[in-house]
Amino acid sequence: MNDRARRKIAVTPRSRPAMYDAMCAAVVAGGGELADVADASALMWADPAAADEFPGVVAAAPQIEWVQLPYAGIENFADNLDPARQWTCGKGVYAEPVAEHVICLTLAGFRYLHEAIPATSWPVQKGRNLLGANVTIFGGGGITESLVRLLEPWGTRVTVVRRSTEPFDGATRTVAFVDRLDAVAGADVVVLAAALTDETRGMVDAEFLDAMADHAWLVNVARGGHVKTDDLVAALRAGSIGGAALDVTDPEPLSDGHALWDIPNCIITPHVANTPEMGLPLIAERVRANVERWIRGDELIGPVDVSVGY
Amino acid sequence: MNDRARRKIAVTPRSRPAMYDAMCAAVVAGGGELADVADASALMWADPAAADEFPGVVAAAPQIEWVQLPYAGIENFADNLDPARQWTCGKGVYAEPVAEHVICLTLAGFRYLHEAIPATSWPVQKGRNLLGANVTIFGGGGITESLVRLLEPWGTRVTVVRRSTEPFDGATRTVAFVDRLDAVAGADVVVLAAALTDETRGMVDAEFLDAMADHAWLVNVARGGHVKTDDLVAALRAGSIGGAALDVTDPEPLSDGHALWDIPNCIITPHVANTPEMGLPLIAERVRANVERWIRGDELIGPVDVSVGY
Numbered sequence: 199m200n201d202r203a204r205r206k207i208a209v210t211p212r213s214r215p216a217m218y219d220a221m222c223a224a225v226v227a228g229g230g231e232l233a234d235v236a237d238a239s240a241l242m243w244a245d246p247a248a249a250d251e252f253p254g255v256v257a258a259a260p261q262i263e264w265v266q267l268p269y270a271g272i273e274n275f276a277d278n279l280d281p282a283r284q285w286t287c288g289k290g291v292y293a294e295p296v297a298e299h300v301i302c303l304t305l306a307g308f309r310y311l312h313e314a315i316p317a318t319s320w321p322v323q324k325g326r327n328l329l330g331a332n333v334t335i336f337g338g339g340g341i342t343e344s345l346v347r348l349l350e351p352w353g354t355r356v357t358v359v360r361r362s363t364e365p366f367d368g369a370t371r372t373v374a375f376v377d378r379l380d381a382v383a384g385a386d387v388v389v390l391a392a393a394l395t396d397e398t399r400g401m402v403d404a405e406f407l408d409a410m411a412d413h414a415w416l417v418n419v420a421r422g423g424h425v426k427t428d429d430l431v432a433a434l435r436a437g438s439i440g441g442a443a444l445d446v447t448d449p450e451p452l453s454d455g456h457a458l459w460d461i462p463n464c465i466i467t468p469h470v471a472n473t474p475e476m477g478l479p480l481i482a483e484r485v486r487a488n489v490e491r492w493i494r495g496d497e498l499i500g501p502v503d504v505s506v507g508y
Numbered sequence: 509m510n511d512r513a514r515r516k517i518a519v520t521p522r523s524r525p526a527m528y529d530a531m532c533a534a535v536v537a538g539g540g541e542l543a544d545v546a547d548a549s550a551l552m553w554a555d556p557a558a559a560d561e562f563p564g565v566v567a568a569a570p571q572i573e574w575v576q577l578p579y580a581g582i583e584n585f586a587d588n589l590d591p592a593r594q595w596t597c598g599k600g601v602y603a604e605p606v607a608e609h610v611i612c613l614t615l616a617g618f619r620y621l622h623e624a625i626p627a628t629s630w631p632v633q634k635g636r637n638l639l640g641a642n643v644t645i646f647g648g649g650g651i652t653e654s655l656v657r658l659l660e661p662w663g664t665r666v667t668v669v670r671r672s673t674e675p676f677d678g679a680t681r682t683v684a685f686v687d688r689l690d691a692v693a694g695a696d697v698v699v700l701a702a703a704l705t706d707e708t709r710g711m712v713d714a715e716f717l718d719a720m721a722d723h724a725w726l727v728n729v730a731r732g733g734h735v736k737t738d739d740l741v742a743a744l745r746a747g748s749i750g751g752a753a754l755d756v757t758d759p760e761p762l763s764d765g766h767a768l769w770d771i772p773n774c775i776i777t778p779h780v781a782n783t784p785e786m787g788l789p790l791i792a793e794r795v796r797a798n799v800e801r802w803i804r805g806d807e808l809i810g811p812v813d814v815s816v817g818y
Contacts, residue, residue, distance in 0.1 A: 298639055301611070309612045311616055315626065317769070323783055324780065324785075351661065459629070476637050
């Protein structure tokens, strides 16, 4: 394929106008030329919900060599990934806003925004720094990668707790899940960013909370099920931890009248670490970067392994 | 002076025990040996408030070649800086927590913590990213330097507004103060980090606020006097900006019953961007680094220009 032909990129469908427009702009920003599906070398799929029409569109365009999918999870597309083409997805893109929210929640706790925001009189001066703090993160996936990257200039000491003790890039130390209480003990903030599995369900129990320092914050951006909510309520009431900032809860949504609403040092956000609006500019930037790479013939970011389906 | 003599470092006075202890530990961590003032090659001054006894102690120890002062502002010591010695201070050290607080306040606004924290029922899902945002910072000093450094991994476009148009290291663009409304117009957040001067006093007035985007946040960690409070109250009530997060106010402390307390999208913290507790580990780290440099004979960080007194 010559350079001219390679530049021709299709964006479809149009069922989600905001994503369609953002992807078209990203293709142009990356040096591509917008083209019909029948004429294009590559296809940017612009609606994660429109998986039904996907097989037909792709089958009708055998000349398409590369397909970019919009989300990180591609369950709905996985049965239609033809190994003769290249496939990429939004892998890693959506972890960034979640990592940002971890920093937001941690700083909110350390800086006593839970006391300052409701105040109607000049509050007592106090606060603690994230700069130089000990951060323990559960999970060794994309969110942790992004978080380690964002924390880089803060001079924090990062402990990653994961299944294996394989060193996590950028972490000060990596601790195996079985030794998790050691990793919790010295932390100023404990961040939950792990997938929910049989092993991690309910891991934040009375013993775990007891191992935390009495000034330490618990930040959960993963799944509410990691935490035994009753044990957390008890720890907060007893003052045995500094506070909890939860973007996910169990039950979720947290029911009206639940004890957590009334605990001052429990900050609750409604599962907004990543919203669809936040993801749009991020996937657009991924599309721009990949189009640029495609035209240059460079390796693409976020490749899907067709044999395993993610 | 031989190496052995150079390692001998005095820390005094003891009137502020936490700072005294931290500085002693830092001297040792930097490779120094604690010594009496009469035997030391260098002196770490451990109480910013004890300026009265300072001239006497220093005059009685003519062999002292280097004096480290504890704060960035050295007004109280400036009359007693002998040009035959080297002088260093806490320059730049205290900017870091302030820059951290800017990120805390910006994220709190972008992530709607002012709505989530007081909520007693699952809130509406919304939010905006600092990742990739347009950040306009007033002031080209240490806070801006630290803020640019902390923001580096966030992919923000930073505009610095300062007196001159001399490019600010790490900023996407630098705008002269006279053209400030241009710099305000495209910003998602406008950060005030400038010294209060006749020029900047009241600069955030109705016209300035009107130039801001209706989703943009104003973050003030500098001085309350930069802002015409009545104009800010009017803009917040009219919904012409996204919100304001103020660590400094005019009047300060903000009086009970002031209109700002009741405006939901106005976040007020009680001048805690940097607290004495936060500064302690930071000045200790500066002492450690400088002692290490002193012993090696390297250039010291944070030198005071004796001829100008800062």
